[in-house]
Amino acid sequence: MTGRRTTAAAWVVAVAAALALFVSEDAYALRLGALLAMYIALASGWNIIGGMAGYPSFATAAFFGLGAYAGALVQLKGVPMPLAWLFGALVPGTLALVIGWVVLRLRGHYFAIASLAVAIVLRELATNWTGLTGGGMGLNLPVLQSSVIAQARLFYAAQAMLAAVGVGISSLVAYSRLGFALFCVRQNETAAGMLGLDARRVKAAAFALSAAIAGAAGAIHASSIFYIDPGDVFDVLLAVKPILMAMLGGAGTVGGPVVGAAVFFLLEQTVWATFLSVHSGVLGILVVALALFLPQGLLRWMYRGKVA
Amino acid sequence: MNALLEVQGLSVRFGGLSALDDICMTAEQGEILGLIGPNGAGKTTFINAVSGAVKARGTVRFGGRSIAGLRPYQIARLGIARTYQIVQPFPEMSALDNVAAGALFSGATPSLAQARKRAEAVLERVGLVREMRRAADELTLAQRKRLEVAKGLASSPRMLLLDEVNAGLDGTEIDDALRLIRSIAAEGVVVLLVEHLMRVVSGLCHRVIVLHHGRMIANGEPARVLAEESVIEAYLGRRYAKRSALAAKA
Numbered sequence: 001m002t003g004r005r006t007t008a009a010a011w012v013v014a015v016a017a018a019l020a021l022f023v024s025e026d027a028y029a030l031r032l033g034a035l036l037a038m039y040i041a042l043a044s045g046w047n048i049i050g051g052m053a054g055y056p057s058f059a060t061a062a063f064f065g066l067g068a069y070a071g072a073l074v075q076l077k078g079v080p081m082p083l084a085w086l087f088g089a090l091v092p093g094t095l096a097l098v099i100g101w102v103v104l105r106l107r108g109h110y111f112a113i114a115s116l117a118v119a120i121v122l123r124e125l126a127t128n129w130t131g132l133t134g135g136g137m138g139l140n141l142p143v144l145q146s147s148v149i150a151q152a153r154l155f156y157a158a159q160a161m162l163a164a165v166g167v168g169i170s171s172l173v174a175y176s177r178l179g180f181a182l183f184c185v186r187q188n189e190t191a192a193g194m195l196g197l198d199a200r201r202v203k204a205a206a207f208a209l210s211a212a213i214a215g216a217a218g219a220i221h222a223s224s225i226f227y228i229d230p231g232d233v234f235d236v237l238l239a240v241k242p243i244l245m246a247m248l249g250g251a252g253t254v255g256g257p258v259v260g261a262a263v264f265f266l267l268e269q270t271v272w273a274t275f276l277s278v279h280s281g282v283l284g285i286l287v288v289a290l291a292l293f294l295p296q297g298l299l300r301w302m303y304r305g306k307v308a
Numbered sequence: 309m310n311a312l313l314e315v316q317g318l319s320v321r322f323g324g325l326s327a328l329d330d331i332c333m334t335a336e337q338g339e340i341l342g343l344i345g346p347n348g349a350g351k352t353t354f355i356n357a358v359s360g361a362v363k364a365r366g367t368v369r370f371g372g373r374s375i376a377g378l379r380p381y382q383i384a385r386l387g388i389a390r391t392y393q394i395v396q397p398f399p400e401m402s403a404l405d406n407v408a409a410g411a412l413f414s415g416a417t418p419s420l421a422q423a424r425k426r427a428e429a430v431l432e433r434v435g436l437v438r439e440m441r442r443a444a445d446e447l448t449l450a451q452r453k454r455l456e457v458a459k460g461l462a463s464s465p466r467m468l469l470l471d472e473v474n475a476g477l478d479g480t481e482i483d484d485a486l487r488l489i490r491s492i493a494a495e496g497v498v499v500l501l502v503e504h505l506m507r508v509v510s511g512l513c514h515r516v517i518v519l520h521h522g523r524m525i526a527n528g529e530p531a532r533v534l535a536e537e538s539v540i541e542a543y544l545g546r547r548y549a550k551r552s553a554l555a556a557k558a
Contacts, residue, residue: 177412177420184409187398194359194396195459196384196414 007255014258018160022153030152034224036265037159038217042238043245043257044166045213048173049206050243051251054186055104056112057207058239060214062119063092065234067215068222069126069133072141081223085158088219089212096211100204107189116239123234138229141222155224162220166213171254173209182206186252214242240283247290250297259299310372311336312498313358313467318366320353320522327353328364329522335467340493341500342513342530346543349519351502352393355469359383359390371466385415389460390469393502395452397444397459403451404440407431407458414463427462434458434488450481457488467498474508486512510534518542 021033042060049057071088075081103114126133133139144151173179181202184192193199222228241264242257249260267286272279311334320328328350335341343351357364360380368376375383389410398406407427408420417423431437434454439447444455453473460468470489474482482505489512493499503509509516509530516533518526520542526533533539535556541549 180405180409180412180420183401184398184413187400188396190361191392191396191398191459192409192413193380194361194384194390195410196381196463197409198381 010255022157022160025149027149027152030149030156032269034152034156034159036262037156037163038221039241039245039261039265040163040258041159041166041213041217042242043249043261044163044170044254045210045217046242047210047246047251047253047257048170048182048213049203049210051246051253051256052170052174052179052182052186053203053206054252055203055207056108056243057115057210058112058236058243059096059115059118059207059211060242061234061236061239062115062122063096063211063214064218064221064238065119065126065230066092066095066122067218068228068233069139069218070215071219072139072222072228073132075141075223076139084223085216085219088222089216092215092218093208093212096208097204100207101200104200104203104207116236119234119236119239123230126230126234133230136230138227138232141226141228143226151224155220158220158224159217162213162216165216167254167258169209169213170257173206174254178202178205183252244283244286244290247297248294250299253297253299256297256299260297263298312371313500314367314369315358316367316369318354318357318364318368320350320357320362320364326522328357328519331366331519331524333517333524333527335498335500337466337496337498338493339498340489340512340514341498342509342516343500343502343519344504344509344516345519348521349542350522351519352471353522354519355390355471355500355502359388359469381413384413384463387414387464387466388469389414389463389465389467391453391456391460391471391473393471393475395449395456397447397452397455399445400443402441403431403436403444403447403455403458404428406444406455407462410459410462411464414465416462416464423462427458430458430462434461435484450477453477454485454488457485461492465497467500468492470499470501472502472504474503474505482508506534 021029024030046057046060049055067088070091071084074087075084099118103111106114127136181197184197185199185203189199218233245260245264246257247260248263249258250256271282275282313335315331315333318328318331331354343354345351353362356362358368360378360383366376367374370386370388375386398409404424404427407430408423411417411426412420412423417426428437428440431440434457436451436454436458439451444452447455457470457473474485477485486508489499513530515528516530517524518533518539525538525542526536537549537553540552
């Protein structure tokens with residue numbers, strides 16, 4: 001199929017571009033690269049629960065923020081950065097297993113609202129548990145003693161690696177039993193249960209994977225900006241953007257969130273920078289346009305009929 | 309011979325409505341059992357109760373083990389497969405993957421590759437192998453009904469609950485379906501089918517259970533049961549039943 005060759009070529013170009021950026025001396029470009037990589041990770045992570053299983057989670061902000069705080073707090077205790085990031089993945093992943101067991105009983109809009117509530121609760125917790133989190137004053141992280149360009153390169157590499165891990169996990173899931181089960185859950189959960197599938201287990205697994213990726217992204221983000229506060233890391237936009245990206249590219253596919261994140265990133269950088277005061281209006285229009293004209297996403301629109 | 313399915317005092321209530329009331333029955337290996345009754349008699353509720361889709365009171369034993377209160381997926385893994393009156397495919401997935409899901413989730417095959425291999429064999433058996441690459445929602449109604457049976461069969465069930473799989477099929481399609489059901493039962497599988505077509509009931513079933521307003525009003529050989537006054541009354545009303553009883557005496 002020509003589609004397969006195009007896909008392979010696109011992956012090669014993406015990886016080559018990512019490597020080329022790594023040796024760049026432009027700190028600004030590296031920061032943008034880190035942001036794009038983070039978007040890819042978040043969109044791919046959301047896609048596991050939201051796209052493959054069809055559970056529209058708004059909990060990405062919750063897991064991102066929790067990961068940021070978890071990573072920051074252990075980093076302040078002297079844990080080295082990579083381990084802190086791992087911890088930042090572990091804590092939200094575990095929380096997702098626990099709350100997933102409860103909220104994944106809900107379907108559709110009900111699940112969406114419940115998942116949104118998780119972010120609100122965590123944000124309130126972070127704001128009011130002053131003794132641990134510094135409350136609304138935020139939390140300062142250790143500042144690195146290295147050059148600006150070295151820091152930019154480090155965090156770009158970290159986010160890019162996370163993006164690669166996120167896409168890797170998502171493709172492993174897509175072509176495994178778990179992915180097959182998630183596709184069945186999305187299409188007809190009742191029928192899947194009647195055939196012997198313990199839907200709650202596979203949904204909880206998908207939710208946890210998705211949360212772990214978002215958490216790691218949050219932890220790396222926290223390390224890279226040296227300061228976090230509840231309003232920033234539990235921002236509801238962090239929940240909405242990955243959904244938009246995944247849908248823009250094609251929810252449920254492996255490549256969709258990557259393409260969607262890239263297109264969204266370009267839109268954000270060009271259009272939004274020029275219309276600074278109305279950018280949330282543009283976001284709204286984009287949501288409506290997506291739902292109306294591209295419900296299946298760019299990839300499915302380009303390769304009609306070819307899924308995954 | 310020990311009964312594979314033993315149901316005792318099975319009752320289901322929806323609020324104030326008694327959908328099933330104190331049903332007692334058994335089914336033995338290889339038996340083809342018809343479940344008939346007018347609309348709203350509780351036939352589908354019975355299937356839902358046995359497969360765990362609705363909560364019921366009473367005892368249900370399958371292969372000697374109590375399955376009351378288990379969740380649908382647990383019951384499915386014990387070897388009870390069912391179809392729905394309104395077909396429940398995975399609409400965007402291929403016919404092959406629909407059936408593979410039955411093989412995989414039930415535990416009949418350990419891997420997805422093996423599940424697909426088994427699915428192909430099952431599709432061959434039900435006559436859908438040429439359609440295996442097509443998405444389920446592109447199939448005709450008759451094909452989708454057969455797909456439901458195939459999904460159930462792929463799980464290597466010990467009991468198959470068929471909810472009106474023949475409704476809406478034409479003559480030759482029904483003949484094919486009957487042949488298939490007989491061959492399934494010949495392997496020792498209990499087949500319990502909800503049916504409206506008397507031709508299917510009398511030609512296929514070893515035994516017939518009649519439900520009316522949630523109660524079991526008859527249980528026995530098709531020819532005898534279908535002639536019972538209470539059964540005719542349930543279907544056609546009291547006056548018709550009296551008249552036909554008089555006609556039979558004369």
